[in-house]
Amino acid sequence: MTSLDTLLTEATSGDRPVASAAVAMVSIDGDVVEAFAGVHTRAHGDGGVPPAPTSMDTRFDLASITKLFTAAALLVALDERGLRDHDLVADVLPEFRDGRARATTFADLLRHTAGWPAEWPDRVRDDGAWRRFRSAQPEATPGDRHRYSCVGYIWAGLAAEAVAGERLDAVVRRVILDPLGLQETGFAPEAALRGSIAATEVQPPRGLVHGKVHDETAWALGGIAGNAGLFGSAADLLRFAELLRRGGTTGSRRVLPEWVVEAMTTDRLPSAVGERPPYGQALGPRIADTAWMGSLAARGAIGHTGFTGTSLLTVPGGAHSVIILTNRVHPSRHGPDLGALRRRIADDAAHL
Template sequence: MAKLEELLVRGLTATPRPLYSGAVGIIQVRGQVEQFATVGHTAAYADTSGTPISPEFSRPVTEETIFDLASITKLFVTTTVLTLVEEGVLSLDEPVATWLPSFGTGERTQVTLRRLVTHTSGLPALLSLWKDWPDRQSRFDAILNAPLVRTPGTGFEYSDIGYLTVGLLAERVTGRTLPELVRDRVTGPLGMVDTGYLPPAAKLDRIAATEYEPDEHRGMVRGEVHDENSWSLGGAVGHAGIFGTAGELVRLAEMLRCYGALDGVRVLREETVDQMTRDQLPAGVDPGFRHGLGLRIDDPSFMGPLAGGGAFGHTGFTGTSLVVDRDRELVVVLLTNRVHPSREQADIGPLRRDVAAVGAETTTGAGAGS
């Protein structure tokens, strides 16, 4: 058994409860798959008490299994808005108030797109939109009028509210929906046919289940976004909502590894991707890692031994992660449904780091030009 598969099996058989019901891992070097593994099933439980799900509602996980990518959505949205920056429709450093008038007073005038995608906007991490506001319009209004928790540019606060704002900004300046923008500017050009918002019902049996949520009368969530705020806003917003397969997520990662182009198709300019993957945090702001445009850089919490050499990537709450190490010509993707049947599972961080370590071992001695 290859090391990657061994790790995924270990997560599937962990006690007192498995980390997930299913997982897919890919380690790719120089555009070629070096290790690939799938384990488990798309669902295992009917509720949080551990009642086994009926077999007809579960399938073995394969390369075709679709996962809720959670906050990896932010990377798709960042790529989308950066295409708008390249076209001059948006600017990284123009006040967001130029397009969103609710940002036109006080310190809110200092909020820029660059600060939004580096999580230095001063906006709060979260608001319980799904619970504390009664309808979709009031929730959108709450996003656009969210109070700052600090002066923009003075600290790091990982902010879903910031990325909800990014999504609204993209829709405002183009007059198009976020699913249309992501499809036409990212997933379509990259040939990602199973990646996007709001997966159709015809693909439901390929989608990994997430959490059992009786309080919101959602039951076992499957085929609709797990994140409550995204769900309450229709499932197609800036911080969460995109679903996809591991193989297709590798294509996004490879595009970034190759400075914006893949298979002869250019999605972003080289200089744009260079900015994405270089530290953009203001002087004196140190959250324990570096941060580019929409990407974490050298974050040991999920990159393990790959952190420290300029590796970049992102994670998702549902148990997803990707890491790119250009020096090693390496892409590591891990997709799981670690919130199934409950988010009160064991920490998946150690597995993420262990999988990254397998990537490092696979490329030991390999580097740029080797």
């Protein structure tokens, strides 16, 4: 077994480091048994700002881990209204009342079966961005196939807003962040926090992306979207992972209704759906994805990765949670893949 410190020190040094900043935590039964924070957050082209040491408080662009918070926020908002995941999106969003989209359920959005493409190609940030996005139509009939879709999750964020009657960042804050005490997590961080945030990519034509959402679509839509946009620390993310591991409770308080926990921790793909992935798909998390969960996949691990180099893994009803935060895309997205590193860390955690 190799220690977390050794694995990440090797990964963040040498001729081809995977990232310039890395923080990771492994917990068993809620107790942190390993933690790593190291290297420097380089800032290429950042106006001469010198590198800063990475610490356990460093915030990272969580990228698609945002989808887990969007899923939880939408499901809790549905519960507050007496609705369920099998209800129709058309009941709250008028854009879904015609054409193929009419049969779309909230579950379709959250399990990637709503027929939307993987990405939205129009990434021009102007006053008409949301209008153009909301005029799009799905490519396939809801329920026909599984296709991982950032577009579907942007719609899930809009659905959460419509159900709750408040902006997505406010819904996430009210139903997830505040109940868990997650003070280092949120959308659109203030400029004053930039020094505590790991820079991401040098991204033409934007230049260095630092303290702004890396995902081009979320950025074009203003930085608050259901697919990406959250920034957070490892400790905060571990608390969210533990919420899922512990069945939706923190201490003596229930944060997620029992049916929401079940929806987020069990495979929700219908048997007839086409193009099934090699992992289970809950409403939000993936289940037993051996490509990056290693031997913890066999224990029923759930979780999600983020393009920027982040991942959350936990075993519902089990013992382990693993958080890995890096800025893999700094200064370029063309660096080494993190799949092997994630598997090794998960494998070693399984033996603790």
